[in-house]
Amino acid sequence: xxxxxxxxxxxxxxxxxSIPAPVSSSFCVPYTTQFIIFKKNFVWTDGVYKVKDxxxxxxxxxxxxxxxxxxxxxxxxxxxxxxxxxxxxxSFVDTWNAYRGKKSSKSEDRxxxxxxxxxxxxxxxxxxxxxxxxxxxxxxxxxxxGTHYKIRHNGVIIAEAVQKWVLCFKKEMAVTVxxxxxxxxxxxxxxxxxxxxxxxxxxxxxxxx
Numbered sequence: 479x480x481x482x483x484x485x486x487x488x489x490x491x492x493x494x495x496s497i498p499a500p501v502s503s504s505f506c507v508p509y510t511t512q513f514i515i516f517k518k519n520f521v522w523t524d525g526v527y528k529v530k531d532x533x534x535x536x537x538x539x540x541x542x543x544x545x546x547x548x549x550x551x552x553x554x555x556x557x558x559x560x561x562x563x564x565x566x567x568x569s570f571v572d573t574w575n576a577y578r579g580k581k582s583s584k585s586e587d588r589x590x591x592x593x594x595x596x597x598x599x600x601x602x603x604x605x606x607x608x609x610x611x612x613x614x615x616x617x618x619x620x621x622x623x624g625t626h627y628k629i630r631h632n633g634v635i636i637a638e639a640v641q642k643w644v645l646c647f648k649k650e651m652a653v654t655v656x657x658x659x660x661x662x663x664x665x666x667x668x669x670x671x672x673x674x675x676x677x678x679x680x681x682x683x684x685x686x687x
Contacts, residue, residue, distance in 0.1 A: 506658050506659060513530060513653050514651065516651070535555070540552050550673070559579060559580045562577050571594040573594075576589040588609050590608050592618075592667060601624075606618065615631075617630045624675065636655070636664075
């Protein structure tokens with residue numbers, strides 16, 4: 479997990495932030511990192527995301543918990559379950575919860591909750607809460623076109639992501655994360671956003687595994 483180029487250091491100086499690690503501190507490093515999120519969009523692999531570092535090493539895989547379910551499970555590079563992402567069915571606004579493990583939905587296993595900040599929005603904006611930590615608020619917002627995203631902790635930018643086309647039918651999201659920030663948490667927020675606000679373009683994964 480390394481910086482791609484010197485421009486990254488200009489964006490995020492090498493100073494680790496003192497903020498909570500909602501998923502695990504094991505996914506935090508003391509330097510700026512970049513990774514890529516891409517999605518396979520064939521009918522039989524819908525909902526499958528992969529997260530790789532700039533060298534092409536697999537960091538996380540996000541898959542559906544079952545063929546008939548929209549809930550997701552996050553795995554690390556070894557295939558171990560990191561957390562599950564579950565859509566709240568009865569909610570006034572789109573809301574998702576993250577839990578430790580693959581099947582738990584117990585309150586004591588809840589890692590965070592993410593929901594739309596309001597029902598009607600010109601630009602996507604989401605609020606994220608951590609259980610029992612009222613002073614820690616995270617937000618995810620995007621520009622009008624939904625191509626540039628910023629994640630903030632109490633108003634301070636901790637990660638940015640840019641949606642871009644690499645090949646004619648391949649779309650990737652390039653993510654830059656500040657030092658000391660939980661990378662699994664950042665990846666999960668962006669994947670949930672993609673589930674709530676899907677891109678209108680037809681996406682087909684070409685190549686890769």
